[in-house]
Amino acid sequence: MVGVICRPNTQEKLEILSADAQYDLACACSANKEEHRRRSGDGRWIYPVTLPNGGKSTLFKTLISNVCSNDCKYCPLREQMDIRRCSLRPAETAKVFLDYYNQRKVYGLFLSSGVLGSADATMDRLNGVARLLRKKYGFRGYIHLKIIPGASDAAIEEAVSLASTVSLNIETPGAKNLEKLSKKKKYIQDIIEPIKLISKLTARGSRYAKTKQTTQFIVGAAGESDAEIVKYMHGLYERLKMHRVYFSAYQKGLGDESIAGEQAKEEPTDILMREHRLYQVDFLLRKYGFKESDIIFENNGCLSLGIDPKEAWALRHSEAFPVNVNRASRFSLLRVPGLGPVTVKQILERRKQRFLRRIEDVGKVGVRLKKARQYLAF
Numbered sequence: 001m002v003g004v005i006c007r008p009n010t011q012e013k014l015e016i017l018s019a020d021a022q023y024d025l026a027c028a029c030s031a032n033k034e035e036h037r038r039r040s041g042d043g044r045w046i047y048p049v050t051l052p053n054g055g056k057s058t059l060f061k062t063l064i065s066n067v068c069s070n071d072c073k074y075c076p077l078r079e080q081m082d083i084r085r086c087s088l089r090p091a092e093t094a095k096v097f098l099d100y101y102n103q104r105k106v107y108g109l110f111l112s113s114g115v116l117g118s119a120d121a122t123m124d125r126l127n128g129v130a131r132l133l134r135k136k137y138g139f140r141g142y143i144h145l146k147i148i149p150g151a152s153d154a155a156i157e158e159a160v161s162l163a164s165t166v167s168l169n170i171e172t173p174g175a176k177n178l179e180k181l182s183k184k185k186k187y188i189q190d191i192i193e194p195i196k197l198i199s200k201l202t203a204r205g206s207r208y209a210k211t212k213q214t215t216q217f218i219v220g221a222a223g224e225s226d227a228e229i230v231k232y233m234h235g236l237y238e239r240l241k242m243h244r245v246y247f248s249a250y251q252k253g254l255g256d257e258s259i260a261g262e263q264a265k266e267e268p269t270d271i272l273m274r275e276h277r278l279y280q281v282d283f284l285l286r287k288y289g290f291k292e293s294d295i296i297f298e299n300n301g302c303l304s305l306g307i308d309p310k311e312a313w314a315l316r317h318s319e320a321f322p323v324n325v326n327r328a329s330r331f332s333l334l335r336v337p338g339l340g341p342v343t344v345k346q347i348l349e350r351r352k353q354r355f356l357r358r359i360e361d362v363g364k365v366g367v368r369l370k371k372a373r374q375y376l377a378f
């Protein structure tokens with residue numbers, strides 16, 4: 001049952017709604033360790049983010065409403081929960097955000113919401129804030145809008161036209177897994193078709209090509225394997241040109257007991273490591289030229305928690321090593337555990353000037369180069 005709507009002031013509503021926004025990570029929040037779950041000490045609705053150029057900044061991140069008519073078992077905001085519910089109006093949201101923006105406390109806005117009434121009514125609130133900011137106040141900065149599952153094509157197109165980034169959370173790989181988590185959400189109709197529409201609207205050369213699309217998997221709630229997640233992630237990048245995929249480890253105790261009892265068996269530390277391994281795979285796919293078939297899974301379809309996925313590939317492919325530092329291609333160097341794109345670029349530049357004779361010629365020997373040394377030949 002939906003709880004009583006309270007009448008707190010804007011500040012009190014932000015306290016509630018920004019705390020509830022913490023579970024959504026699909027907003028360029030840093031993927032480093034626990035950073036993406038941290039909020040700044042300055043205000044509970046200000047979250048650290050990594051900018052497209054790699055720099056750090058802060059984002060004003062809140063829900064516009066934590067009222068929700070959906071039943072997602074993993075979510076503490078689901079309809080059945082007896083929690084304090086409230087909503088922000090578009091005008092007050094735009095105003096309070098601009099106050100922070102004008103004081104240079106935040107770089108942009110991330111807005112999400114529970115389903116308040118219907119998907120389109122909720123979209124109208126989210127779009128309403130962006131409409132005010134863009135059209136009334138002339139704001140040209142960063143706006144991230146959440147797309148509500150089941151929203152109409154028209155509402156989605158308006159969001160895409162107003163936002164810098166939009167995201168609709170895929171949540172889990174495949175309809176069978178979603179059925180374990182929600183009786184109301186329809187995987188193809190409410191999630192996959194809208195993601196495809198956004199992909200089409202934002203395709204290269206199209207009217208909204210500058211708008212980016214991201215999504216998020218909730219990890220461990222449906223008993224899904226990492227192999228299933230990686231298969232869907234690869235498809236999202238390859239076929240739908242998704243800008244970024246994020247992962248949020250299911251946190252025991254927040255969801256329905258049937259998840260905690262039957263499906264999410266992992267220990268808290270294991271599930272966080274699993275999330276971390278998926279981020280490492282994401283990097284391998286996006287930045288290192290790895291394909292889905294290069295990812296090594298254990299017999300149960302999960303990534304090793306003990307060895308990172310790049311090292312797991314190297315251990316399985318001893319024929320690819322050692323890699324000759326002075327002659328190997330960028331592609332081969334990127335396969336070496338411990339070498340990232342920055343170090344590989346450094347190697348390619350340095351070897352144009354001189355012959356590299358030992359690991360010290362590559363760079364300062366820290367943990368990563370110590371690891372790389374065993375896979376390299378000079």
Ligand code: SF4
Pocket residue numbers: 068069070071072075076077078079113114115
């Ligand atoms: S739609 Fe599902 S995940 Fe989103 S707020 Fe509602 S219950 Fe939570």
